[in-house]
Amino acid sequence: MKQYLDLCQRIIDEGSWVSNDRTGKRCLTLINADLEYQVGKNEFPIITTRKSFYKAAIAELLGYIRGFDNAADFRALGTPTWNANANENQAWLNNPHRKGEDDMGRVYGVQGRAWAKPDGGSIDQLKKVVDNLSKGIDDRGEIISFYNPGEFHMGCLRPCMFQHQFSLLDGTLYLNSYQRSCDVPLGLNFNQIQVFAFLAIMAQITGQKAGVAYHKIVNAHIYEDQLDLMENVQLKREPLASPQLKINPKIKSLEDLETWVTMDDFEVIGYEHHDPIQYPFSV
């Protein structure tokens, strides 16, 4: 929690104003932040200075794992977070590749599970990594990349957390996640949980011991209409103790994640938090 608050304060103290054409808003922006999560020690990096809807964050991750390309599937799993990008952004609504209501196009999970090969067929990046890690193999390329510039025009948004690399060292599993663009008040609240949970889940289904997750953020920003709430409400609050994430131990394979797992299989034990804050969202 402290590293999150320190990043917010750094943006306020050292950030520069940048105008953003896509949203038509200005952002207070900082380049480069490195966050670390102790997954092996189960120090769950959930925000306590406001109420965090952590189940929605995990539902997003599960949707990426399942290769979803539709905001309705995300809603059914328990998160409304893709509704606006699928249905309210004019550039995407005008895009001939959009297949109708709720379609997100070839984003995140589609790239992770079905990266199109130029010579036909597709690549399931996630399955390859799971299969290797389950056998104790780290070929120094256990990478899941969502960043496919050749298909940006076929999706509603370029991926923000665009790459995850797993490493096995001395019987411990590590994760390095890379994020090109981060809405710190809204997105990072979810992204921290997702990086942590991704390592915890992958360790569990591959039978490895979880270690540390390293989260690199390049462009970290606060939108102009979020700044007052961050500076004068959230940063005035005292953080509370970090809780633990409990994942149903019956989840043992990628197939389990693809079929029967729901948000009931994830619980945060002892989550104390301050009141919710509703930050404005930019589409």
Ligand SMILES: Nc1nc(=O)c2c([nH]1)NC[C@@H]1CN(c3ccc(C(=O)N[C@@H](CCC(=O)O)C(=O)O)cc3)CN21
């Ligand atoms: N501007 C922007 N910021 C983002 O963080 C973001 C995007 N766009 N587009 C794609 C995804 C969608 N994500 C989202 C979208 C909405 C919330 C949000 O409204 N969160 C609320 C509660 C949501 C709920 O009720 O479950 C929050 O208070 O955290 C968070 C992340 C993260 N990403």
Ligand SMILES: O=c1ccn([C@H]2C[C@H](O)[C@@H](COP(=O)(O)O)O2)c(=O)[nH]1
């Ligand atoms: O997981 C996510 C997804 C999105 N975001 C934020 C970061 C930016 O504020 C927008 C995306 O806008 P771009 O113009 O494509 O950079 O969404 C996030 O923080 N986390």
